[in-house]
Amino acid sequence: MSQGRRILVTGVSRFWGAELARRLEADPDVEQIVAIDSEGPGRPLARTDYVRADIRHSLVGKLVRGLGIDTVVHAGLIVDPQQAGARTVHETNVIGTMNLLAACSGPDSPVRRVVVKSSTAVYGSEPDDPSFWTEEMSRRSPARNGFTRDLDEVESYVREFDDRHPGIAVTTLRFGNVLGEVHDSPFARLFDLPAIPTVFGFDPRVQFLDEVDAVAALHHAARGQYQGTYNVAGPGVVVLSQAIALLGKINAPVIPFVGGAVAMRMLDRLGLVDFPAEFVRLLQYGRVVDTSRLHKELGFVPTRSTIETVLEYGRRRRVRGLVDDATPYRYEHELEDFLRSRGRRQPDHDRAAADPSAARSAPRRRRRATPRVTVPAAPASGVRRRGAARGPERDRGPHP
């Protein structure tokens, strides 16, 4: 047990963090999983210790040291700007990453690995783009929106952190379009429309990655000791018209090729569609990344190709709503609770900060099996936690 990995996962209220935590739970090499987010986990989790805290909070650093975290997986970057307000996206992505990396810095940091989930959106989408983006290429035109600018900034922080900490393996994974049953993304929303609006006169090449493969890639990176940036996308490409045909949908080339972004913004305002304005550029010019580095250096090959991902998505869509995936877990969680109350797992004193037993008496929402420790986001006052021997909050001064 003592050799087991101690992994901190951010962004557990959303798809990425929650699914990764679930996957890590099944990994016997992982001793402890600490999930941190300002909102509760998006999926029921079993042995993950959930800390309700904002990653912008300085508590993170103390948590990392207090728990002896060796691996930090930053899965909390919001890459679909529709998921939250512009301000939240900026705060979470830029300030959150800055703070998280600061928490991992310093000579006393136990962190040996940092995995950052970024997006291929950093490459942008322009008419004169290369057919394949490799990791060392960068966009030639300035960022078209605040979201992409933020991503650039985040990646530059990560690079800087990497340069300053030769002892820490920093892995950046740039994910392409992830498609699947659970994950909410612009493409998933697009493909759910009865007729799919496309840009007139354009049929872009795109790639898709199955959501299971996406989480597996994060897991794979967290397990190994890899350095550098990797594009992650499903093998092969598909043209948008082909994807639409494979899904059995109607291709409606109604978006004008000039001013498409403006049209999209208007439709978005009217509540007709739910896409970020810059998504139109992807529908017009597409984006394809080279994943040979992922295959060769990271040794990770997605199980589903781009086309298989689209076909699988089509199959899953047809039965969506018929199968309730929440039901089986409810029973499991009660069993889990019972087992825990029998004291099967006795937490030691050092890990008390996220002691599962501490949360047992705490009020809990029905479907959340995860123990919670509540820390208000800001300012740092009135932190109520119990049983913390080396409590991180003890030596904290007033927060600026």
Added chain:
Amino acid sequence: MPRPSLPSRPSRPSLSTLAALRRDLPATAMEATGMLALKLRALTGRDLIDLESLQEVMSVYYRLAALREQHRTGEFDIDDFGFDAAFTEALLPIFRVVARRYWRVELSGVEHLPRSGGGLLVSNHAGVLPWDGAMIKVAVFDAVERHARALIANWFGDLPVTSWFLRRTGQTLGHQDDTLRLLRAGELVLVFPEGIRGTGKPWSERYRLRRFGRGGFVEVAMRAGVPIIPVSVVGSEETYPMLADIRGLAQLLGMPYFPITPTWPLLGPLGLLPLPSKWLITFHAPVNVTEPVELTTQVGGQRHPAHDGDGADQLIEPGRVMELADTIRTTIQAGIVEDLMRRARVFRG
């Protein structure tokens, strides 16, 4: 193109009748045209309708109809660059007819085209619209049954329909990494180093080659370890004699140039019709760029290791790159001069 149109719903015949009509109509039309062609030959003693071309055009109709079903269900193959070989081959007969009947393209040196493995075709570029690319592609396909993948100007990336069509038929934008990727995959790549400087030449400067870029095409061939096949095209310059270029209007429309030809924009869309000049395309002997030949002229050449090449220890000398680029340019220019002398008349023959 005589695409047979369906009868405009005569009192709703049963579906099977309609389907049968639809199936048989092209064949019937072709039969009728064939008979007409024979009658005309008997009357005038000349082939006024070329049956072979007719057959080619009809085949386009049938092949596209077959493809339409595949495109409806999404069961078709494109490569990672967005190239659809089946679609391209279905459309090819149209360009073949244009090459044979309209421009009477005369080929020489097709034996220099490699039957397998990568190769870089380097050609001169002229004629406002890049018809020369299409003609070279047809010639290459008919000679060795391979698709030459042409590199196109970045400007095309933003054109609706055109950008889609060019990519689907095997073209890609001229990025060095992409070119390298194609060549390493064993493809034939067609490049016009003059770029839009070549197609935007005024009439007075016809057949005078412009600067061959920065020799990037030589470098990429060296890194991929493939031969360069120089190609000279004669006839493309006369398709649209460019009398003037209205810079201001071009800038306003975001075009690389706005040409004034004898027919454009005077005759409107009719002005887009290229003139029927006589074409000669010559493929020259392949130039092997992997082996250093003349080591004497490498003065002051900085050494850059070709780091990611398969021939990893090969060095790329800027001096040698420029020298080879010059050699190839000279070969093409000489080929043009020779073919121009061979061509007796511009529009006849």
